[in-house]
Amino acid sequence: MPAESLEVRRLSAGYGPTVVLEDVSFSVPAGARLSILGRNGMGKTTLLSSLMGLTRRYGGEILLGGRDVAGLKSCDRALRGLGLVPQTRDIFRSLTVEENLIAGLKDRPRSALEEAYEMFPRLRERRRNLGWQLSGGEQQMLSTARTILGRPSVLLLDEPLEGLAPVICEELMAAFVRLASGGEMTILLVEQRIESALDFADSVLILERGRIVWQGTSEALRSDERLVEQYIGVGTVH
Amino acid sequence: MQTVFSIAIDAFAYGMALFIICIGLSLTMGLMRVVNLAHGAFAMIAGYIASYAQRELGAGYAAALLLAILGTVAVSIPLERFLYRRIYGSPQLTQVLMTIGITFCVIGITNFFFGPTLKTIALPASLSTPVDLGFRAVAGHRLFVMACGLVVAAGLWFLIERTAFGIRLRATVDNAGMADALGVRTQAVYAVSFAIAMGLAALGGVVGAEFLPIEPYYALRYMVTFLVVVSVGGAGSIPGALLACLVLGAIDTTGRYLMPDFGNFFFYAAVIAIVCVFPRGFLGRAQ
Amino acid sequence: ADTVKVGIIGPFSGPFALQGKNFQAGVEAYMALNGKSVKGHEVEVIYRDLPAANPQQSRALAQELIVKDKVQYLGGVYFTPDAMAITPLLAQANTPLVIFNAATSAIMTQSPLVVRTSFTTAQTTTPLGKIAIERGIRKVITAVSDYGPGIDAEVAFKKAFEAAGGQVVESVRMPLSTNDFSPIMQRIRDSKADAVFAFLPSGPTTLGFVKAYNETGLKQAGIKFLAPGDLTQESDLPALGDGALGLLTTFHYAVSHDSPENKRFVEAASKAIGGAEQLSFPAVGAYDGMHVIYKMIEATDGKQDAKKAVDAVKGMAWTSPRGPVSIDPETRHVTENIYLREVAKDANGRLYNKEIQTFPNQKDPGLATQ
Amino acid sequence: MQPSSPSFASSPAASSEGRSRVRGHAASPRLAGTRAGSSLVRDAAGVAAIAAIGAAGYWLFPDNLALLTRVIAVALLALSLDLVVGYCGVATLGHATLFGAGAYAAGMACLRGVTEPMTLVLIGAAAGAAAGLVMGAVMLRAHGLAQLVLSIAIVQLAHEAANKASAFTGGSDGLAGFSPSPLFGTFAFDLWGRTAYLFGLALLVGVFVVLKFVVASPFGMLCRGIKEDPVRIRAMGAFVFPVLLKMFVISGAVAGTGGALAALSTQVVGLDSVSFELSANALVMLVLGGLGSLYGALVGTVVFMGFEHTVSAVNPFHWMTMVGALLIAVVLVAPGGLGGLAGRLRAAVRGAGGGRGRP
Amino acid sequence: MSDLFRVEGLSKSFGGLAVSRNVDLAMGAGERLALIGPNGAGKTTFVNLVTGQIRPSAGRVILGGEDVTGLGAVRRVRKGLVRTFQVTRLFSDMTPEEHVTLTVLRREGRAARILGRFRGDPAVSGEVEGILGTLGLLEVARRKVREIAYGQQRLLEIAIALALRPKVLLLDEPAAGVPSSETPRIEQALGHLPPSLAVLMIEHDMDLVFRFAKRVVVLAAGEIIFEGLPAQVAANEKVREAYLGNYAHARRVA
């Protein structure tokens, strides 16, 4: 599937009775790269999960390539082209690496697994191992590879670099950029390291307490020290 | 020597009968992670359907078996849709509560409609005549049960371990939310698996009726046996279930031959010993 | 004209629901045939369900019936421990208990206010000892379920059989939860006995046992099958099928018993239970139990006086559907005929227990020895 | 707001739902020390409520005291089960072993001349504790399903042993013929069962108070931790096995008390008191009421047994269907058990009060 | 020897995969060491071996001169060998306050007491408050762990470890998932540690590693391929190839 645009209108969502996201609106053109920033617990993960349909939605629309998917179940959203790499990785612990990948294949043939193994040679070595046996970083690779194998048109990445060795981080970020600029995917990235996030994205969105408090280009943010300080900069430590 | 052979044959037949009744439960418990205590209730429903079909509709054994499987699956579909779907992924004890409730209901209802008497499923001549094995005669249906058990074991193992459906099923159980997010139609996967499990329960109920006769209390009477066998095998493992059934069948049979007075001690002491050595059951899926 | 209430405790649901239904059928049949009132006192029956042996629950139910529902008579009770739990209440409650089934001899010694209209396992089993010898059986292996009644049966048979000159070569006690009996059959074969004496609770276990007896070829090998009549109770016969043909049992009652009293009873009871095929021995215990209770009501004129009621039925004799019976004035247990029966096919191809020999006026040997 | 937006209109009602907002949650930066006090007050109120309801039962159902006594005995079993299942996460379908140990010990002691009720209860508790020690030592070797199977095997073995040892236990005919002497020399265990009920109620309240202290102690919290993640507990430097074993012993004492009460009040001990059925029933009652609060055990027992008694009196032949329907309904309406339902309702009421009116 | 903590010839393999090959490592009191290496190099396994979660096939673990290889995980913790988990292991139904209180009580040997209440000891709650405050967790101290953000859960992992007052602390990726704005909290918490405490930190965040560590050990495929000062690491060709790549900051340090 080629990249598609994503537009979110007045989305409110949360868990059970707790509202976390309020009135979130933004849009990402097809093939664009968006970074989502914000301090701990501000709702970044909640936002991505809501797009995927894994949280409770109280209102709002999610337009994928112009069509509202907010009423769909998450598997239908996935089949329409949304793909999520969750922060908690959510490896299928009792499945082998290869089976994990197959679960993400959707309808593609098994030969497509090669793509994943090329991206992460480490996974090829461990492909008969069960999910729970993998090291933290290997789980992260598996989670990312599994989602990418499904060829999503909009890829949602929740801290995909966590626990990865620097050398792999670099390669991976480069791969993400390639996927986006090749017109294969639109990418939304949540990333704690501001440098990496800004390097990666065209535009940036900052969340605070479940609301968007700033939207703009990476350059704008980079040039505004005060902004960074205010929203994501080093917090005061008691 | 002849006695040893004879006991071995009995043990094997009993083990396979257990297997064919329990394997559906191993599927629900190990793979779908639903402690379906109502498994026996579905086997019992199948038994009633088969017996009814024979008596009232004059169906033959094969037709009755087929009707029983279809009928049981048909009964299970709405139950899956409206009840079981609510407890996938719930804590095990909640599942216990719900499935015991279902068992009670099924028992009450069958008692009401079919009365409390034993129900029999007449075997065709080909299965009821003893087959001479040289050193002794074995009832034909025992051989039939063995064959059925082996076929089911092989088929199911292939389905679960080798097909994409099997992988999707296991992924769904492992983490339904994530499987959903990867585009797996988890509800359909669950529904189909449940139907398969219930079909197996039905098959086991009818084919195993010569060992565990059909009556309204069936569902509760054998619940413990089913639970023990499945867990000793390691829930969700087909070879494990097969192994457990054969081992426990053998222990039970020899125990009852050698020391009938202490048959139960034998059986449960063996269970304790096995579980202490294999805390996950013989071939339990590692966590 | 007051209403006299009778509380009946029995297994109306659960694994023994069939036996409980037979209680109900017996009671209803009696009331249908003899009216719902005695001397102008309306008789009202209250049923309480006790699905399995559970003395605590039994006591709670009895207490509620006595204290809350104000019953003047207690009846029913399928299992021995349940009866044991009720007996301590009777004197204080001034209430007699008429047992329709629970078949252990010792219950009668617990309270002078207990009367029993069923049988004891020893009573139905003892004649088998002589019968076996008469039929040329010298060596027997016993196989009984490992619980109270089974052990009673084993002891009673062994005593009677050895007294008659036979030899019990081996005694096997099988756990109640046995599902597959083929190893037991192998053992029976290995024992080289002429016959097997068996006792199991009616229902699926019996079915499994008889099936295994046929399938493993013991029948063809000529090993005889002796048992008390619980094993071939009429409601199980269709399930046992042709494999049951020729089994020899002794019992106090067969549904096929040929007498006008029994015809009337079977007709009424079948109507109450909803089909003759479900009818079995607990029904007749209940039927006669109601007869005793009616007599008690008559004797006390509807007043609550347990001692007077029980005294009134001591020595009472009547013709039951099972044949002539009486209440032994000393033990308060029923004295009755025991019949030897063989499973046979009737004109319609249905299996039934055919009575072929009568042992008249049998008391409970179990109590006699105590 | 955009009332025209279709997805907005179809989404769950945005205003009426009771829910709190993240922002409203900002706790005070310092931890206030009032919590311990308030939970003590809450527990005292709970105990008072139990005693009051028990007394009310005495006045309202004076004719059903034997049943109510039975409820209390089973409630003690459910309480003891809650200790291991609800607080330690050890699933067991064999807890009647401990109940039966208490019942048989009390019955046998009584038959051999120890007839003082308090002493008999203590004997029952001690026997239950001893059985708990053995059972715990075996069961705690395994986890999950295997553990469940061990518990089943143990109760079946105990059942079989009780059946075999008929010289001591009376086998399947039951242990009968013993009679405890009157309580404090004056109150006899009679037909009306007043003594038995009030004695049982006193025991229940006493046990409940003790257990509330147990679960509120550091030990209780440690057990909760083990329930959630034993690996974590080990990494904190605490041993898991002895802690769980300790809880098993306590639980055994409670179950044994229940068994002794049952034996005293019925004066018969049957094989059913060491059966799988009783164990499973107790578990069903506990889950019905809700795990891990002790109150749930009581609520579940009363509701289940009360319901069962009522429907089986109304229709002795087909009441099982109704009980089944009750269980299903509870799972659908209150998956966390009836006790949890009460909590949820309370939270919903409070939430609705505080969370209404989005800015 | 004056080493507080020493590992000799530690080896372990899973099936055919050797994840620890004859690893030797020593730490003195007060040492601040970073253990880095590619994914799957065996760092977490090393911690598991050292703390006794899994048994080594060969080698010894020595703490304060005493061989603890034969001891179980629990006894090692009691002797002061404490770890955090890479993937958080917390009690989802309990609050951070309860976590830390339980830990403190455990440390004082009071956790298995049936007599006495869990809350209410002012000395304990004061300490708990202090620890939670250091890590900025007071705000969520009374919310169930399942409801707090992942990053906060990571901080709670560290809080628990600190509450145990360890002698040797093994931190498995303490900063993973913690935003860069919050890492100072961790650093600060680590900075407040008693100076005698030896800390080994596994981390992929090189900024943190270089700020924190006085010595760096690089593990690759179960073997130590480098050991030295932070300044030397980035200069090492092998390390660069296996692990660092063109890590910008590393170049800056170098």
Ligand SMILES: Nc1ncnc2c1ncn2[C@@H]1O[C@H](COP(=O)(O)OP(=O)(O)OP(=O)(O)O)[C@@H](O)[C@H]1O
């Ligand atoms: N399951 C849940 N139930 C209730 N509240 C939750 C749940 N999960 C998260 N929250 C709350 O929602 C808010 C946002 O959490 P979220 O995980 O989206 O934050 P985040 O920005 O991804 O943080 P981090 O950087 O730590 O990953 C937090 O205040 C958290 O306490």
Ligand SMILES: Nc1ncnc2c1ncn2[C@@H]1O[C@H](COP(=O)(O)OP(=O)(O)OP(=O)(O)O)[C@@H](O)[C@H]1O
């Ligand atoms: N129980 C196990 N069975 C089989 N292989 C295992 C097991 N545990 C770990 N492994 C393998 O051992 C290797 C080392 O794992 P470890 O978790 O120690 O890596 P790590 O250095 O911590 O990596 P990361 O930086 O990604 O966390 C991995 O390749 C992993 O797949």
Ligand SMILES: [Mg+2]
């Ligand atoms: Mg997040």
Ligand SMILES: [Mg+2]
């Ligand atoms: Mg690691």
